[in-house]
Amino acid sequence: MTTLDASDKEIIARRVAQELRDGDRVNLGIGLPTLVASYLPASIRVHFHSENGIMGMSPLPGEGFDDPSLTDAGGRPVGAMPGASAFDSAFSFGLIRGGHLDVTVLGGLEVDEAGHLANWMVPGKMVPGMGGAMDLVTGARRVIVAMTHRSPAGAKVVRQCSLPITSIRRVDLIVTELAVIEPTMEGLVLKEITAGVSVQDVIDATEARLLIAPGLPIRVESRA
Numbered sequence: 001m002t003t004l005d006a007s008d009k010e011i012i013a014r015r016v017a018q019e020l021r022d023g024d025r026v027n028l029g030i031g032l033p034t035l036v037a038s039y040l041p042a043s044i045r046v047h048f049h050s051e052n053g054i055m056g057m058s059p060l061p062g063e064g065f066d067d068p069s070l071t072d073a074g075g076r077p078v079g080a081m082p083g084a085s086a087f088d089s090a091f092s093f094g095l096i097r098g099g100h101l102d103v104t105v106l107g108g109l110e111v112d113e114a115g116h117l118a119n120w121m122v123p124g125k126m127v128p129g130m131g132g133a134m135d136l137v138t139g140a141r142r143v144i145v146a147m148t149h150r151s152p153a154g155a156k157v158v159r160q161c162s163l164p165i166t167s168i169r170r171v172d173l174i175v176t177e178l179a180v181i182e183p184t185m186e187g188l189v190l191k192e193i194t195a196g197v198s199v200q201d202v203i204d205a206t207e208a209r210l211l212i213a214p215g216l217p218i219r220v221e222s223r224a
Helices: 006-017 032-039 089-097 133-139 199-204
Strands: 025-028 047-050 054-058 079-086 103-106 110-112 142-146 173-175 179-184 187-195 210-212 218-222
Touching (some): 006 173, 032 103, 032 142, 103 133, 187 199, 199 210
Parallel strands (some): 025 047, 025 103, 142 173, 187 218
Antiparallel strands (some): 047 054, 054 079, 173 179, 179 187
């Protein structure tokens, strides 16, 4: 897996949080996506879901509030909003497969030009499987991939995934520390770049072909 420094994690999580809307039911995947809840605008209320059986997760209110029976899907202690509900795995996956989640935010190992996500098999590592990712990519109304733009092995936005894909469904948005990219039927559209990053920087860090959106905006957060 790629190791992100704190500034890159924050840049990605802050930008993903801007995509969420008041009242959304949102699943946060293991790792980087769980940070998104900490950057939610104060003006909106979002209902965070975890496939292990909770709707209404929140960051811990402070030290000493850890409860081993209240965690996200990665086992990290979380809090609960007033009105939160807990349920079993069957009900949780019924919500996912039934199309009742507005957004899922997942980490990624690769995304290709067709918008296919590969996010569950790490070469040379023993992993138990894809977990709920297959259901989430297929069932959520909107799929956002939050990941670093490159790994030590090379580009992660590629022409064709070399790893097993998670679903044949095209994801809706890719957010990295360098850029925001939208997969479309025509290809991958570069929609936004980070301050201090040039379009050429993004092209050089990307294996896949990119279509450049007209009037490309610059993301406010700087990598400096």
